[in-house]
Amino acid sequence: MTSLLATLALAAAAAAVEPAAPPVDDPQAHRFTWAAVPTATFNTDEGFGTGGVISLYHHHEGVLPYRDELRFNVFVSSKLVQSHAVTWDALRPFGVPGRSYVRVGYFSTLTQNYCGTGNQVTCDRADARAAADARGLVDDPALADDDFDTFTRRYHLMRFIRPHATVLFRPWLRDKPWRMELLFGWRGSYTVPGELGERGPYPGSRYAADFPVGEEGLSSVPMVGFIIDNRDNEIYPRHGVYAEASVRGGHAWTGSTWPHAGVNATGAIFATLPGTPLVLASRVVADVIVGQPSVEELARIGGTLDPIAFGGAFLGRGVREHRYLGKVKLLSQTELRAQLFDTTVLGQDLSFGAALFSDGGLVGYDIADWRGDPLHPLVTFGASWRILWNRTFALRWDLAASPDEAEGPGFYIIVGQVF
Template identity: 45%
Template sequence: MRVPVPVPGLAALALLAGGAAHAAEPEPDQPGLFERDPADVSPDAPDHAALDPGHHDPNKHELLFVPIPIGVANSDEGLGGGVVLALQHYHGGVVPLRDDLSLRLYLTSKLVQRHELRWEGIQVLDLPLRMWARLGFFSTVSQTFCGYGNGVTCDEAQARARALDAGLDEDEARFDDFVRRYYQMRYVRPHADTVMRWRLRDKPHRVELLTGWRLGWYLPGTLLEPGPWPGSLYAGLYPNGEPGVSSVPQLGVTVDNRDFEPAPSSGYFFEASVRGAHPWVGSSWAWAGTNLSLHGYDELVPSPHTVYAGRLLVDLAAGDMPTEEIAEIGGTKDYGAFGGQWIGRGVRDRRYLGKLRVVHQSELRTDVASFDVLGIHLDTGLVAFTDVAWIGYDWDNLSGALPGQPWRAGSPLGLVFGAGVGLRILVNRAIVARAEVAASPYEQRSPSFYTPVGNSL
């Protein structure tokens, strides 16, 4: 068993990447910018799989240890960094790899922590099965909570009034702390997750059966101090927080006909799934939800290569749900919505919460230049985007308004949106890194900036 040496320039790539990504098989040829051989039907791979561009003997078991420093900068989580320690297994000609075992450690200036041990396998047991599983720990003291529905205001004047009502003096440091934390919640969440994707047919129109389970233990407060921030809006609604276990199985199907997963020029990706929780499966809450998502891609101009990318997302749920489950969508990626660097750019993270969500995202992507740096191939481009949503709190109360809740304004049937521009960098034809700035007319602290890795759609 041979252990190869990591490729040169890995540290430089990691500094550029700064987070999680979805990679695909690197290209041996040199097709056009952001293009891929349509005959390539290999599935996407773990985050850092394409960092090794070498070739591997299919008859041997080869291991590659890949240490990756990461850096993060965005308006919601602050500045931060960490490390990914990955052990990759190559065998049997499976591309881009057979197995990936990684340890990830991550901390930001706003005290957001994400740590996890993750395994991902492709063609598990030589079956058309791809799966991943992880054990993780998440902690935050600065998660946005402005209430429910699409009329929340996050009004600082309201927070200042509550601080004065609490007897705090505006000249005190405690006054500023109270105001900053009024629209925030803090909690700890150890979790375990798994997803399995069984390929029923390959491209064109690849079909996969999706099954998954996510298990989380919600602990309000911090490890040293339980409970919500004293005096916060969240504490007013939930004095003890929402402690409990969330156990959520999921079942669905995906249909994929994208020509090149990291940066599609044509094709579509569709997914439909149902999910739910009940004490019978170990959950403290009982609810059910469904998710429908359609991504479409179309080349508008061949030179400069310009592509329209769009997604329509419908995510509906009903029942007794904790706030954090209301915030997460279903499907292959459990992003929060609406607000933040994935769904709702320009709006603070998870500002608009509701069990009923209809979202449309649009992007115009234009290629700019292609070049090599330290042996790493970079394709650069510009993007302009809009994220638009309608959020309803619940089926019988779209606005979520209750008597005595002054933190709400606007029509429960209104739309919320953000828009922005950014730079896209495709690294080694596998990993998409982005730097974006976005704004929203509803957001007092606009503009927001993001440096995620991976596509929003």
């Protein structure tokens, strides 16, 4: 509750200095608005974080929710995670029917999880203690943080630096209803194992057992695909469908260190329950990789978004991020959402809502080598509090738990809808 109040207070302070958007008299007029949200956030995987989001909006020709958005993200957390990015998102860029998306960012962490691969990894602390014993380390109860404690704390963690970029172009074959788009894109990153001043994985860690010197190299992955979008609203859809299918791949010809190929199919449906404010939203994702991807590529799905799955703030809420890694992912998400009341504060339109949700999935290392039970479903359950701000972006507070996660419930404060 303290984090919720802190974020609301910061949002209100930002709203106090943001001018209200002028009335829409002439759709041909160029209007510019902006929003600045200092953040005080928390999620289970990254710890307490601070930073901010500044978005600049260009409105023109009645294009919704905006014609252009230029967004700046800065984030630093108590678990020494840094995530900074600049994003340009444009609908009808330069008057061309379509959408373009460019994102350039920097990510570094000392505390990313690595439990192994497959769907039965545990990150069991007993394994960490056994590895410490094997190295001759002794737990001294008189010391709060001796070498034994440091080793066991880091045993299931990774550290790396990862600058990254994504470029997408989505020309429209036809506009709504039933918008149809082609998808052309590229995502790339350069991974440096270690941290500033010290290269490589944590000595003796679970990750070092699989990759003794880490995985340094370039991931360069072009993609092509097709999209169908009939949602009534992309910030908070009340009815409609969204579907995309794409193929991607990295090779020496594309400059990639790790040769691999992947296919992704994603579909989502939204329906308002008659006579109620309730919206039933459901998404399914199928993602399969062949070849030899890096661990970071193994952790992500393909398509227009590349969130980590299964586990974390987007796919697998309630399970620690980066826990279940595999080339085969069959995932689902269902939410029962409702926006409960609207208000205007200092010229800003705020809509408050809530949701119940469940994430589920089947994850295997490989079709031929599942590394676990192929029929073992991963399931999470949770509840959420949501705010829609000026119909341009969303804030969410998600609390989730899973019978597969011994570390307790996950709590996330995130800018943006899950889907």
